[in-house]
Amino acid sequence: MSKVCVITGKRPGVGHKVSHSNRKTNRRFEPNLVKKRIWDAEEKKFVRIRVSVRGLKTLRKRMK
Secondary structure, three states: OOOOOOOOOOOOEEEEEEOOOOOEEEEEEOOOEEEEEEEEOOOOEEEEEEEEHHHHHHHHHHHO
16 A cells, blocks of 8 residues: 555655764655544545545644
8 A cells, every 4th residue: 555645645755864973874754644534425424544644634624
């Protein structure tokens, strides 16, 4: 399963892990994804989505 947020489109980024001696090795920056059940009013059922925490904040703003 890919690590992509369905709301914001966030994907893993790449960069360097830098040690105390300043050696650089490659690493991935993963988005903070959670599986969440969201009510779909059109279909009148819960839908399970994989969304970043930033995307959840956006959804909560739209629901108010």
